[in-house]
Amino acid sequence: MSTAVQEPPTPAHTIPSNPTESYTSSSLLTGADVREASRNGSYTKSTSGLAKTYIQANLIILPSRYASDFRLLCARNPVPCPLIAESESVGKWDAVKSWLTGLEGTDVLSAHDIRQDVPKYMVYKDSKLVKSHCSDIVEEWTEDHVAFLIGCSYSFESALSEAGLPPRNTTSDTIVPIYRTNIPLCPAGVFTGGTYIASMRPYKRSEIEKVRDITRAFSVTHGEPVAWGWDAVERLGIKDIDKPDWGSSPVSTDGSRFGAFHGDEENVPVFWGCGVTPQEAVMMAGLEGTIMGHAPGYMLVLDCRDWDIVSKA
Amino acid sequence: MSTAVQEPPTPAHTIPSNPTESYTSSSLLTGADVREASRNGSYTKSTSGLAKTYIQANLIILPSRYASDFRLLCARNPVPCPLIAESESVGKWDAVKSWLTGLEGTDVLSAHDIRQDVPKYMVYKDSKLVKSHCSDIVEEWTEDHVAFLIGCSYSFESALSEAGLPPRNTTSDTIVPIYRTNIPLCPAGVFTGGTYIASMRPYKRSEIEKVRDITRAFSVTHGEPVAWGWDAVERLGIKDIDKPDWGSSPVSTDGSRFGAFHGDEENVPVFWGCGVTPQEAVMMAGLEGTIMGHAPGYMLVLDCRDWDIVSKA
Numbered sequence: 218m219s220t221a222v223q224e225p226p227t228p229a230h231t232i233p234s235n236p237t238e239s240y241t242s243s244s245l246l247t248g249a250d251v252r253e254a255s256r257n258g259s260y261t262k263s264t265s266g267l268a269k270t271y272i273q274a275n276l277i278i279l280p281s282r283y284a285s286d287f288r289l290l291c292a293r294n295p296v297p298c299p300l301i302a303e304s305e306s307v308g309k310w311d312a313v314k315s316w317l318t319g320l321e322g323t324d325v326l327s328a329h330d331i332r333q334d335v336p337k338y339m340v341y342k343d344s345k346l347v348k349s350h351c352s353d354i355v356e357e358w359t360e361d362h363v364a365f366l367i368g369c370s371y372s373f374e375s376a377l378s379e380a381g382l383p384p385r386n387t388t389s390d391t392i393v394p395i396y397r398t399n400i401p402l403c404p405a406g407v408f409t410g411g412t413y414i415a416s417m418r419p420y421k422r423s424e425i426e427k428v429r430d431i432t433r434a435f436s437v438t439h440g441e442p443v444a445w446g447w448d449a450v451e452r453l454g455i456k457d458i459d460k461p462d463w464g465s466s467p468v469s470t471d472g473s474r475f476g477a478f479h480g481d482e483e484n485v486p487v488f489w490g491c492g493v494t495p496q497e498a499v500m501m502a503g504l505e506g507t508i509m510g511h512a513p514g515y516m517l518v519l520d521c522r523d524w525d526i527v528s529k530a
Numbered sequence: 531m532s533t534a535v536q537e538p539p540t541p542a543h544t545i546p547s548n549p550t551e552s553y554t555s556s557s558l559l560t561g562a563d564v565r566e567a568s569r570n571g572s573y574t575k576s577t578s579g580l581a582k583t584y585i586q587a588n589l590i591i592l593p594s595r596y597a598s599d600f601r602l603l604c605a606r607n608p609v610p611c612p613l614i615a616e617s618e619s620v621g622k623w624d625a626v627k628s629w630l631t632g633l634e635g636t637d638v639l640s641a642h643d644i645r646q647d648v649p650k651y652m653v654y655k656d657s658k659l660v661k662s663h664c665s666d667i668v669e670e671w672t673e674d675h676v677a678f679l680i681g682c683s684y685s686f687e688s689a690l691s692e693a694g695l696p697p698r699n700t701t702s703d704t705i706v707p708i709y710r711t712n713i714p715l716c717p718a719g720v721f722t723g724g725t726y727i728a729s730m731r732p733y734k735r736s737e738i739e740k741v742r743d744i745t746r747a748f749s750v751t752h753g754e755p756v757a758w759g760w761d762a763v764e765r766l767g768i769k770d771i772d773k774p775d776w777g778s779s780p781v782s783t784d785g786s787r788f789g790a791f792h793g794d795e796e797n798v799p800v801f802w803g804c805g806v807t808p809q810e811a812v813m814m815a816g817l818e819g820t821i822m823g824h825a826p827g828y829m830l831v832l833d834c835r836d837w838d839i840v841s842k843a
Contacts (some may be wrong), residue, residue, distance in 0.1 A: 289749075401713060404742075
C-alpha cells in the first residue's frame with residue numbers, strides 16, 4: 218500500500234484552508250499549543266489548517282451508561298466512526314486511553330483538560346441543544362461523563378496535497394461539502410436507524426485510483442473512499458449534489474454549477490466516511506442527560522501525528 | 531451487555547439441526563475431532579450441529595497479493611466479514627495467528643492441516659469454479675496462498691436456543707435463509723462493488739430486543755442484527771422473502787407462506803450479517819489465480835469456544 222505521508226523534520230506551518238478564519242498566533246505549531254491556547258482563551262477560532270500533521274479529532278462526550286453501546290457503534294462501523302481514544306476512566310477529563318495499533322507508546326493527548334482544550338463546544342440536554350459555541354464545559358462535565366475521540370479527514374487532506382492531488386475545498390478555500398446518505402449504520406444497542414454521513418471531494422476520473430491508494434492507509438481517519446462516480450450520487454440517495462447538508466456547495470473546475478457536470482471526466486464526485494456520522498447517530502438516539510461535543514470545525518488537536526496512524530500494511 | 535453463554539463442564543452432543551446430514555461418528559465432540567475425521571476421510575458431511583460450543587469458521591484462501599486488500603475489506607466491514615484468524619505466514623498450512631481480543635492464549639486451531647481439515651472444499655481458477663465439494667486441496671495449495679478464517683453465526687444460534695429463543699431454522703430442521711441485500715460494503719482495494727449478504731431468522735416482535743441483547747456479545751460472529759422488521763425487507767432491497775438466494779425458504783409459525791405474514795407480530799424477519807459476504811466479494815472482484823474455500827455448510831471447526839469470543843463489555 219502506498220502512502221504520501223513523509224515525516225518532516227519540523228511541523229510545517231501553512232496557510233489555513235478556510236479563509237474565514239485566521240491564526241491569532243503564529244506560534245500554534247503543535248497540538249499542545251492549540252490546546253493550551255484554547256484552554257487559556259487566547260485562541261477561539263476554527264482549527265482548520267492549524268498545527269499541520271497533528272491529528273485533529275471529533276469529540277463526543279456521553280453519560281457513562283451509553284459508553285458501551287457507543288463503543289460498539291464505532292467497532293461495528295469503523296469507516297465513518299473511527300474511534301481513536303476515550304477517557305481513561307469514567308469522569309476523567311485529564312487522561313485518555315487508546316487501543317489503536319501504532320499509537321502505543323505515543324502521546325495521544327499529553328497534559329490536557331478535555332473540558333477546555335477545544336476552542337468551541339456544543340452542549341445538549343435530553344437531546345436538545347442548550348449551549349452553542351461555548352468556550353468550555355467545566356460546569357457541564359460530571360464524574361459520570363466519558364469522552365470519545367473520533368478520527369477526522371483533515372489528516373488525509375494533507376497527504377493528498379503533498380501527492381499533488383489537493384482536495385478542491387482546500388484550493389478553492391471552501392468548506393468540504395458533507396451529505397447525509399442512505400447507507401445504513403450497523404445498529405449497536407441504543408444507536409439504531411443511523412446512516413453514513415459522507416464528505417465529498419471532486420477529482421478527475423483518472424486520478425481516482427491514486428486518491429484511493431493515498432487515503433487507504435489512513436484507516437483511523439476514514440481511509441479510502443466509500444463510493445465514487447456520478448452513479449454513486451443516486452446510489453447514496455443524495456438528492457442534489459449542489460446542496461450539501463453541511464459545508465460549502467461543491468465547486469467545479471470552471472467555476473460553474475458542480476451538478477451540471479454530470480458525466481464529466483474532470484469533475485467526478487468522490488465520497489469518504491465522515492466524523493459527523495457518530496454525532497448524528499447520537500442525536501438520533503434521543504438520549505437522556507447531558508451530551509457534549511466540539512462545535513463543527515473547532516476540533517480537538519492531538520499530540521500524535523499523521524504518520525503515527527498510517528497503517529504500514 | 532447480557533449473554534446467555536455459560537461454560538458447561540463438557541461439550542454437549544446434540545441432534546444435528548440439518549436432517550439431511552447425520553453424524554458418521556458420535557465421537558466428534560471437539561473441533562480437533564471434526565478436523566481429524568475430515569482429514570482422514572472418515573467424516574464427509576455438513577458440520578452443522580457438530581462439536582457444540584466449538585466455533586465454526588468460513589474459510590477463504592487467496593493468493594498472497596490479495597491478502598492485504600482482503601484484510602482491509604474485513605477491517606472496514608467487520609459485521610459481515612469478521613476476521614478471526616489467518617495463516618501465520620504466506621504458504622503456511624499448519625499454523626494460524628489471531629489478533630482478536632479474547633483469543634490470546636487460547637488455541638484457535640491446534641495441530642491442523644488447513645488443506646484437509648474441512649469436510650468439503652471448493653476451488654476456483656481465475657474466478658471460475660473448477661472443483662466442487664472436493665475432499666482436500668493438497669494439490670491446489672501453494673507456497674503463495676494465505677488462508678483466512680471468518681466468523682459464522684452458528685455460534686450465536688446455540689446461545690439463542692439456550693435462552694429459550696431457538697432460531698426457527700433449528701426448530702423446523704431447515705437451513706437458515708440467506709439473502710443478497712443492497713447495503714454496500716465499504717470498498718477495500720480490489721474489493722469494490724460488494725454488498726452485505728444477510729441471514730434471516732424470524733422472531734416475535736416482542737422478542738427482538740432480547741434477541742439483539744443475546745447476539746450483541748458475539749462480536750466476531752456477526753454480533754447483533756443489522757436490521758429487523760417487515761419494512762427492513764424493502765429497505766434491504768429483498769424482492770421476495772420467500773425466495774432466499776441460499777438456504778431454505780423461511781417458515782411461518784403456522785406452516786403457511788412466510789411472506790404472507792407481512793405485518794404479523796409473530797413472524798417478524800430479523801437479519802444478521804452473514805459470512806457468505808466476503809466469499810461473494812471475492813467472487814465479484816474477478817481475481818486471477820487459484821482461490822479456495824469451504825463448501826457451504828462444510829465449515830472449519832476451531833478449538834476455541836463460544837465463550838472465548840463473547841465480548842465481556
